[in-house]
Amino acid sequence: MSLKLSIESVEDLVNILQDYGLTRTQAEILIHLTRLGPSSIGAIAKSLKTNRMNVYRNLKRMEGLGLIEAAPGRPIKYTAVPVDRAFSLLISSAKTKVSELEAKYPLIVEAFSKIFQLHRPEQSFEAKFRIHSGRRSIYAVITRMLESSKREVLFLTTPNDLICLSFFGFEDVLKGCKSRRVKVKVLTNITSEKVANILKGFTKYAIIKHSDFPIKTRLLIVDEREALTSLTVDESISLESELDSGFWADSPQYAQSVRAFFNLVWRSSNDISLVLQHLAAGKPLEKTVIFNDPEEYLESFIDMMAKAEAEVLIIAESLRDPFFPKDFTQIARLVRSHGAEIKVLTSLDKETCEAEEIFSIANVRHLDFKINFDLLVIDRKENLLKFSSAPAGVKTGVTQCLWSNNASFSMFLSEVFMDLWLRAVDSSIKRVEISFQNALDKLPTILKPVAEEKGWILEMPAELKGTSGLTQTFGLVLKKLDDPWRIIVGEIFPGAGDVKLASIATYVKSVDVKAVRRILLVPRKDWLSAEDIELLASYGIDLVNGLNAEELSQKISEIME
Numbered sequence: 001m002s003l004k005l006s007i008e009s010v011e012d013l014v015n016i017l018q019d020y021g022l023t024r025t026q027a028e029i030l031i032h033l034t035r036l037g038p039s040s041i042g043a044i045a046k047s048l049k050t051n052r053m054n055v056y057r058n059l060k061r062m063e064g065l066g067l068i069e070a071a072p073g074r075p076i077k078y079t080a081v082p083v084d085r086a087f088s089l090l091i092s093s094a095k096t097k098v099s100e101l102e103a104k105y106p107l108i109v110e111a112f113s114k115i116f117q118l119h120r121p122e123q124s125f126e127a128k129f130r131i132h133s134g135r136r137s138i139y140a141v142i143t144r145m146l147e148s149s150k151r152e153v154l155f156l157t158t159p160n161d162l163i164c165l166s167f168f169g170f171e172d173v174l175k176g177c178k179s180r181r182v183k184v185k186v187l188t189n190i191t192s193e194k195v196a197n198i199l200k201g202f203t204k205y206a207i208i209k210h211s212d213f214p215i216k217t218r219l220l221i222v223d224e225r226e227a228l229t230s231l232t233v234d235e236s237i238s239l240e241s242e243l244d245s246g247f248w249a250d251s252p253q254y255a256q257s258v259r260a261f262f263n264l265v266w267r268s269s270n271d272i273s274l275v276l277q278h279l280a281a282g283k284p285l286e287k288t289v290i291f292n293d294p295e296e297y298l299e300s301f302i303d304m305m306a307k308a309e310a311e312v313l314i315i316a317e318s319l320r321d322p323f324f325p326k327d328f329t330q331i332a333r334l335v336r337s338h339g340a341e342i343k344v345l346t347s348l349d350k351e352t353c354e355a356e357e358i359f360s361i362a363n364v365r366h367l368d369f370k371i372n373f374d375l376l377v378i379d380r381k382e383n384l385l386k387f388s389s390a391p392a393g394v395k396t397g398v399t400q401c402l403w404s405n406n407a408s409f410s411m412f413l414s415e416v417f418m419d420l421w422l423r424a425v426d427s428s429i430k431r432v433e434i435s436f437q438n439a440l441d442k443l444p445t446i447l448k449p450v451a452e453e454k455g456w457i458l459e460m461p462a463e464l465k466g467t468s469g470l471t472q473t474f475g476l477v478l479k480k481l482d483d484p485w486r487i488i489v490g491e492i493f494p495g496a497g498d499v500k501l502a503s504i505a506t507y508v509k510s511v512d513v514k515a516v517r518r519i520l521l522v523p524r525k526d527w528l529s530a531e532d533i534e535l536l537a538s539y540g541i542d543l544v545n546g547l548n549a550e551e552l553s554q555k556i557s558e559i560m561e
Contacts, residue, residue: 018236033080174205365424466512
């Protein structure tokens with residue numbers, strides 16, 4: 001038997017690629033990259049007339065399938081693998097999926113038989129189970145089930161599945177249900193006004209609701225006596241798809257179990273008319289979701305950031321994993337590329353100060369005080385909060401997360417953020433302070449042998465008794481081995497405080513202990529004004545600046561000459 005394939009346009013090619021398991025967007029991306037070569041996310045989105053996030057998500061899935069490759073750079077560019085290799089991968093994936101379904105078939109049948117044999121009440125009824133493959137076969141089962149319904153039809157599936165069913169005469173089947181006074185409930189994800197308007201035609205015969213729960217499965221329950229379930233639904237719109245499969249059973253116990261799940265999701269869903277009102281007004285339904293999975297928090301974090309158009313506000317306990325998403329820099333570049341500003345409040349330490357990529361992408365400030373929550377606010381419209389009950393110093397504990405798109409609450413959180421932002425320290429200043437402190441920690445180890453070689457003894461920190469009888473403390477003291485009364489004293493000025501007071505204190509204490517030289521260690525010379533430097537000189541205080549121990553040691557050793 002020969003198969004004649006007629007391909008006369010790009011649209012024909014898109015449809016065929018969907019038969020191979022790609023979504024329409026993925027098919028269009030593959031054609032774009034094959035025809036035009038390496039392209040950025042922005043170029044692809046413009047060509048396909050879709051948003052960047054949709055392109056980004058599909059590129060990631062295609063990269064995982066091995067169909068495309070990413071080349072590092074600014075911006076990142078994606079390239080399609082050779083056509084023959086791409087189709088070999090798609091065919092191999094389809095074969096693997098079919099093999100897996102075939103391998104699971106006897107196990108599923110045996111498992112269902114055991115379960116329902118164990119719980120079935122004594123009766124002459126013998127439940128039947130069947131696996132159906134191919135979209136037309138599945139749709140034939142759906143049509144037969146609806147046409148035989150007497151009281152109730154419950155249907156949960158994806159919007160693409162409903163659109164594809166409309167080509168199969170689904171609306172006429174629903175019309176027949178209504179004429180028999182069968183109550184039909186349809187539950188799906190209404191992702192856009194376009195999808196809502198397509199589904200609106202079904203509202204004459206069924207109650208349609210939108211669920212925030214991401215629907216990727218298919219459930220059909222008729223009269224609590226039979227059910228059809230598909231663990232995943234092929235997202236292509238082709239009626240000839242062979243990737244679709246479903247498990248049918250006429251067991252009342254199984255149907256009731258599936259019905260309980262449907263009703264649980266149905267109760268928390270919104271009517272299509274309400275969704276249409278919000279979509280027409282350009283406003284999403286306002287809602288709040290509470291969860292406690294840290295992984296879900298990080299996934300939500302990345303998804304929300306990718307939608308940002310103007311502003312991203314973040315409060316994070318740390319810039320390290322597991323507190324901060326690993327993919328942050330990658331998604332942050334995408335966000336910055338379309339003009340959004342990213343502000344981050346966190347507590348910087350030695351390790352996080354070295355995260356150069358983050359500082360090049362986001363405006364980061366340091367909080368000197370502890371905050372017991374993490375926060376993400378996108379465009380002052382959508383927010384994500386995380387609270388942890390872990391004791392101080394412990395990284396793990398019970399996590400409570402809250403997501404909301406309530407505009408008033410998001411605005412309030414934005415104001416809280418900006419209040420903290422004004423009180424925070426710029427990351428460039430804090431990073432210098434931390435580098436300076438690291439240098440001071442290492443300085444005794446590096447300076448001590450240098451000082452001894454020149455005939456000096458180093459104490460850091462140190463105490464000396466002055467002529468006044470008072471004990472004076474110094475950041476460091478150098479004493480000449482052959483002349484213990486020959487003393488160099490030093491103080492440390494990290495940048496916070498009044499340098500004038502520090503200068504006067506250093507001078508007064510040095511006079512009391514009769515020091516021959518006095519020095520002031522600072523991170524950077526340009527942090528001091530010309531007036532400050534002139535005051536230090538007038539007190540005979542040598543200024544030593546540097547951000548590493550070797551540099552400070554070298555400058556102090558020159559003073560010992």
